[in-house]
Amino acid sequence: MTGQDKTIPVLEIRGLQTVFHDAQGAWPAINGLDLTLHKGEVLGLVGESGSGKSVAGFSVLGLIDPPGEITNGEVLFNGRDLRKLDEESLRQLRGASLSMIFQDPLTTLNPVLTIGEQMVEAIAEHTRGATPDLRRRCAEGLARVGITSPAERLDQYPHELSGGMRQRVVIAIAMLNRPDLIIADEPTTALDVTIQGQIIAEMQELQRESGAALIWITHDLGVVAELADRIAVMYAGDIVETGSTDDVLDRPRHPYTRGLLNSVPGDTAAGEPLRQIEGSAPPLSRRPAGCPFSPRCDRASDMCLDQPPPPEADANGRVWRCYHPLPEEEAA
Incomplete structure (x- = not known):
């Protein structure tokens, strides 16, 4: 990144939409994604399985194959829109300036x-x-x-x-090749806890040495608590909350974020059942018209059923999408 304007984000995603087609229509897996990442920053992208995390990572690199399709939005990498590049230009960036670490190394290595x-x-x-x-x-x-x-x-x-x-x-x-951006898609999920810890520590050191920006995709909040500068919480193809790691984990504003934190085994007293989020994430073809989390939310009202909530922000730059966010005192 020699000579690069440091005010330009390494990655800026604006309104990214990725759909999957079937005989009944086109169903959004990523629904208007907005994210910004700067040099040397680590972003934890968290959520349940099926929330769209991996699809988001593949979409950034232009690795969506039929029946999937990126239908809208911009993916600005060092100021260049990757969606406007031809396949050969993208191929030259992948593995050089852009790298991805996949969950299963056996599918990566020949x-x-x-x-x-x-x-x-x-x-x-x-x-x-x-x-x-x-x-x-x-x-x-x-x-x-x-x-x-x-x-x-x-x-x-x-x-x-x-x-x-x-x-x-x-x-x-x-x-x-000392990339500017690395996307790591749950790279330690299949490994035992000891090996996970070693690899995460090594990855932290490598990332600090290189100054690369890193997106760590995971469902493990314990990992991002140690690794990430910021957290983006994803649900049903939408980012529902984003902010600094301390703010999001210590004072969540979105009910889904609170539900994820309540589900962590270490936060449950011995002998007590896990506090699971009731229900499951909706399939692509049955996303609610309003807030996608409303069918599972104990704070939902009629207004949550009609229109997706707009983003709200606080003075610290934390953003959430919820008509009935947790009050600061309750969140803490």
Whole structure:
């Protein structure tokens, strides 16, 4: 990002809409998404399964395949609208300035190529002219994510590594070209708690060193509490609350955010049942006309059923979409 105007956000999403088509019509999975992310910032994108988090990440990178389609909005990356770029221009950005870390490394890594071959290809694809000593650079990348004997690992195949090692390799590949933006889609969900903690700590250190902006997609509020500067809470394709991590976790204004926090096992007394949110998120074809959370909300009124609530903000820059937000004293 040398020479870049630091006042320009790394990522600015305006009114992004992604739909999925079937025989009955087009159903919005992302419904007018607005987000801003600056250099070096970590944003936690949280919500239940089916809330649209992963679709949002894929939409930013232009990786939506039929029957999905991005139908509206702007995705400004360092001031350039990615939606106006052709496929070849997008391909040149992916893996270089833009990287994504997927949940399952086995779907990312090629099983018939060694780790070294895949890492060298990731560098060479985005480097003009000769690049000497690629293997050394790749081994250094593996060492940075905590892989021991990195030079030896370059000659191994993905199936020869543990799940935690494979995910470290994926993170190392994502960081090889020092991207400006990394989107991590629940990259530690399939790993045990100890390995999760190690990888998250390594990811924090790498992100601080590189100055990259990071979107960490997860349903785990404990992870974002440790990792994120800001949190965006997503429900049924909408961002329902966003703000600093401390504000959102300590003083939630949206009833859905409070419901997520109440569901965390560590916040429930021993022997007490978990305080689950009643019901489930609506399918794409049956989104309510008004607030999407209204069928599950104990604060909903008639006005919540007719029109989606507009955004409201406080002096700290926190934004929520709710006609009946939790009062500050109740939220705390």
